Amino acid sequence: MLTLDRVTVEFGGLRALDALDLSIGPGEIVGLIGPNGSGKTTVLNAIGGITPLAAGSIRWHGNRIDGLPPHRVARLGIARSLQHPRPYLRMTVAENLRAAWSGGDGDWRAPVEQALELVELTARRDVPASDLTLADRRRLNLGQAIVRPPALLLLDEPAGGLDAGEDEAVAALLARRVLPGRASLLIDHDTDMLACLCSRFVALDAGQRIAEGTPAEVLSDPGVRRALFGA
Numbered sequence: 001m002l003t004l005d006r007v008t009v010e011f012g013g014l015r016a017l018d019a020l021d022l023s024i025g026p027g028e029i030v031g032l033i034g035p036n037g038s039g040k041t042t043v044l045n046a047i048g049g050i051t052p053l054a055a056g057s058i059r060w061h062g063n064r065i066d067g068l069p070p071h072r073v074a075r076l077g078i079a080r081s082l083q084h085p086r087p088y089l090r091m092t093v094a095e096n097l098r099a100a101w102s103g104g105d106g107d108w109r110a111p112v113e114q115a116l117e118l119v120e121l122t123a124r125r126d127v128p129a130s131d132l133t134l135a136d137r138r139r140l141n142l143g144q145a146i147v148r149p150p151a152l153l154l155l156d157e158p159a160g161g162l163d164a165g166e167d168e169a170v171a172a173l174l175a176r177r178v179l180p181g182r183a184s185l186l187i188d189h190d191t192d193m194l195a196c197l198c199s200r201f202v203a204l205d206a207g208q209r210i211a212e213g214t215p216a217e218v219l220s221d222p223g224v225r226r227a228l229f230g231a
Contacts, residue, residue, distance in 0.1 A: 001026050001183055002047070002078075002152055007056035007066075009042050009207075016042045018207040019056065024152065029184045031194035031215065034204035035227050040187045041083060042207075044154045047185075048080050049073040060152075080154035083187075085141040087129035093140055094125040100144035115147040118177045135166040142178055153184040159193060167193060191219060191228070203227065 004022040008015065017039045024030050032040050045051035047058060049070040058066040060076055068076075087096045097112045116122045119139040124132070132140065138158060145153060158174065159167035171193045179197060188194050194201070195215035203211040203218050205227040211218045218224055 001028075001061060003059045004043075004047070005057045005059070007043075007046060007058060008054045009039075009046055009051055010054040015054075016207050017046065020204075020207065020209055022202060022209070024183050024185060027181055027183055028200065029179055029186065029198045031191075031198035031201045032185060032187050032204065033191055033194065033201055033218070033224075033228070034210075037206075038204040038227070039207040040204060041156055043204075044080055044156055044185070044187065047073070047154060048078065074148075077151035078154065079145040079148070079150035079152070081138075081141045081145045081156060081158055083156040083160060085134075085137040087132075087137060087140055087144075089130040090128060092126050092128055093121050093132070093136075093143075096129055096140055097143050097147045101147045111147050111149075115143040118146060119143040120173060120177075135162055135170070138162065138170060139173070142173075146178060149182075151183060153179070153182055155184060155186045155188075157188050158186070159188060159190060171196065191215070195219070 002024040004020055006019040006021060007017055008019055009017040032043060034040055042051060046053060049068050053066050057064055065073055088099060094112055097115050098108050101108045101111050116125055119142050121139050121143060124136060159170040167190060175197055186194055186198060198215060201215045201218035202209060203224045211221045211224045
């Protein structure tokens with residue numbers, strides 16, 4: 001479905017990703033873990049067409065997509081949420097979702113209503129985004145990513161900045177409503193939360209893959225533990 005083959009990304013001569021191989025199959029939920037600066041968000045930016053490759057290739061259903069602009073990647077069925085949600089603050093929740101749907105086929109009403117239900121924001125549909133809590137902004141960000149139902153969902157810290165109760169609620173929302181049946185690549189510093197959601201982990205350090213396997217296998221790997229915890 002999605003294949004990264006020896007993907008290399010450079011910024012000013014420094015390698016953010018170094019010959020990275022990664023694949024995601026239909027319906028598979030993969031967690032991407034690693035310390036700050038390991039290249040996790042760069043992977044999502046490369047897949048989404050935001051960051052160009054210095055070498056390697058990215059294929060979607062066998063066709064190369066590296067080099068395509070972000071809007072064309074999105075139209076192929078690849079969507080992402082942002083590490084720092086940036087809704088249109090003067091728009092309501094529903095208006096933000098309609099703006100995210102813009103360009104889809106057919107009428108916008110049914111997709112917007114479905115997205116509101118999936119992220120549990122129906123009761124807040126007419127609230128301006130400026131009045132939302134961080135937890136609800138994160139729900140809105142998820143809604144914006146799925147209002148045009150994607151085949152592959154890229155999530156960058158969907159529970160970032162939330163307290164314990166809030167991040168548990170987002171994790172439950174992802175598990176029940178957002179992720180089932182949809183191939184996904186998730187980044188989050190809460191590896192316990194990711195382990196409950198993902199069937200496979202890929203660990204990065206300094207732009208290179210250092211481990212891959214089940215969450216339990218990867219989190220018990222000594223090299224991964226040194227990278228994540230310094231021990």
